[in-house]
Amino acid sequence: MxxxxxxxxxxxxxxxxxxxxxxxxxxxxxxxxxxxxxxxxxxxxxxxxxxxxxxxxxxxxxxxxxxxxxxxxxxxxxxxxxxxxxxxxxxxxxxxxxxxxxxDIDPVTxxxxxxxxxxxxxxxxxxxxxxxxxxxxxxxxxxxxxxxxxxxxxxxxxxxxxxxxxxxxxxxxxxxxxxxxxxxxxxxxxxxxxxxxxxxxxxxxxxxxxxxxxxxxxxxxxxxxxxxxxxxxxxxxxxxxxxxHLNKWSKLRREKAAVYTHLLNEQLGDLVKTPVEKEGNYHVFHQYTIRVEKRDELQAFLKEQGVQTMIYYPLPLHIQPVFKDLGYKEGDLPETEKAAKEAVSLPMFPELKQEQQEYIVAKIKEFYKK
Incomplete structure (x- = not known):
């Protein structure tokens, strides 16, 4: 695919x-x-x-x-x-x-x-x-x-x-x-x-x-x-x-997110940290973002399998070159920096098909089985 x-x-x-x-x-x-x-x-x-x-x-x-x-x-x-x-x-x-x-950030959300x-x-x-x-x-x-x-x-x-x-x-x-x-x-x-x-x-x-x-x-x-x-x-x-159509699209995004979460938790368990919707929140899943080890290697493997992913965001703002005069250094925001090394977003749009999601999860499982 x-x-x-x-x-x-x-x-x-x-x-x-x-x-x-x-x-x-x-x-x-x-x-x-x-x-x-x-x-x-x-x-x-x-x-x-x-x-x-x-x-x-x-x-x-x-x-x-x-x-x-x-x-x-x-x-x-x-x-x-x-x-x-x-x-x-x-x-x-x-x-x-x-x-x-x-x-720094809350590592869960x-x-x-x-x-x-x-x-x-x-x-x-x-x-x-x-x-x-x-x-x-x-x-x-x-x-x-x-x-x-x-x-x-x-x-x-x-x-x-x-x-x-x-x-x-x-x-x-x-x-x-x-x-x-x-x-x-x-x-x-x-x-x-x-x-x-x-x-x-x-x-x-x-x-x-x-x-x-x-x-x-x-x-x-x-x-x-x-x-x-x-x-x-x-x-x-x-x-x-x-x-x-916005409310309908948001509902569909939430449904796609639920499919991802079920498949990933069932098939990969602790290998993948799936998104958590905090109590009292209504999450509209602009992105479905997971946390994994060997993130960059996983992304490269999925690309080979025809699955596009995105990293939002690989270099946090506090250590961007343009903000160097603010005086921040690596280690100042540990949760932020850890997330920047582990987070990867999977395909997400209202028209995404379940068979596409099953293929994506199967390929993630294949990568970690190796």
Whole structure:
């Protein structure tokens, strides 16, 4: 078999007729920037997230950056976050003028460990960015308690976790704001770059709307330094076609994850650590990530067998060359560094077939039997 990490072709064929109509309507209207499709998507995603505001922007990285600036984070501030994440989390903090402070992860969920946060708070700390990695929320109740105690902003990086819940609440209902990415590979993916900030905070929402259009309000009058980061109509139209299917796709991802977990635990036992859904969480499985020994050798073997896998993330942010001036060194975040050597993600998408999953697990078993 040849099994990709993600196959969007079947999804497109199912939506093709509706998608082409939606795109033709946009092009016929000649309204390409911040039109009715963007407004609809912003309203629908905000309602889905159980908050008042959705602010579409150019991508998920800009969403984090804009949300930080809108919440008052800037030069001289420190932002506590995890190093086990995509570069955009740390990069956006620096782009906002602040300094990232990296703390270690919970080895079970891969998310930021709340027990490590308070010891890293200084008089410069302004915000916390918990990352809801692989589709499972961080421990937001505990994180928000810490933030309230120290009067800190909380911006949830939910790039991989639209639809995920923590004790019945969406990621957007905790803290100051949350951010989504609609990169094509995400659970709700556009056909290019797109992102959104979701919040219940009226002031932060208005600041986001101003910042995404060069900081102008009214047009051509600039009181703050903003950016050109608008969600365009074509991407919003694509997402409006896909959005009604999101809950169904999340349910299918959870079903695929359950199949993987059953097969892996039954056939490989302790050789593979399967994902754990923490009590009170609703995991949407953007990725199905396991922990194994001889990870790189396993990945090479599976590639030979036609199975694509991905490593998210092989080099944690605290030891990335671009952040060397922060002074971190190997050994500072042991759980993060261990996870970076053991974690590998298996193919995951709603259309994944059980026979494909059985083949993948059989090949993993074959590798370890050797």
């Amino acid at each position: 040849n099994i990709p990490m993600l196959d969007l072709s079947e999804q497109y064929q199912a939506l093709k007729e509706e998608m082409l109509v939606a795109l033709d309507q946009v092009m016929s209207s000649s309204r390409f920037i911040l039109g009715d499709n963007v407004k609809k998507l912003e309203a629908d995603v905000a309602e889905y997230s159980h908050v008042a505001h959705g602010i579409g922007c150019g991508n998920g990285s800009d969403a984090i950056h804009i949300a930080l600036q809108a919440a008052g984070v800037g030069s001289g501030d420190e932002v506590i976050t995890t190093a086990f994440t995509f570069f955009a989390t740390g990069g956006s903090i620096v782009r906002a003028g602040a300094t990232p402070v990296y703390v 891969f998310n930021i460990d709340p027990a490590k946060i308070e010891e890293s708070i200084t008089d410069k700390t302004k915000a916390i960015i918990p990352v809801h990695l692989y589709g499972q929320t961080a421990d937001m109740e505990e994180i928000c308690k810490i933030a309230a105690k120290h009067n800190l902003v909380v911006i949830g990086d939910a790039a991989q976790a639209i639809g995920a819940k923590h004790h019945g609440k969406t990621v957007a209902e905790y803290g100051t704001a949350a951010t989504y990415s609609f990169f094509p590979t995400k659970n709700l993916g556009a056909y290019g770059d797109a992102g959104m900030i979701v919040t219940n905070n009226d002031e932060v929402a208005e600041n986001c709307r101003v910042i995404r259009v060069h900081g102008s309000k009214p047009k051509y009058y600039h009181h703050v330094l903003g950016y050109n980061s608008r969600l365009d109509e074509l991407q919003a139209a694509v997402l409006n076609v896909k959005f009604p």
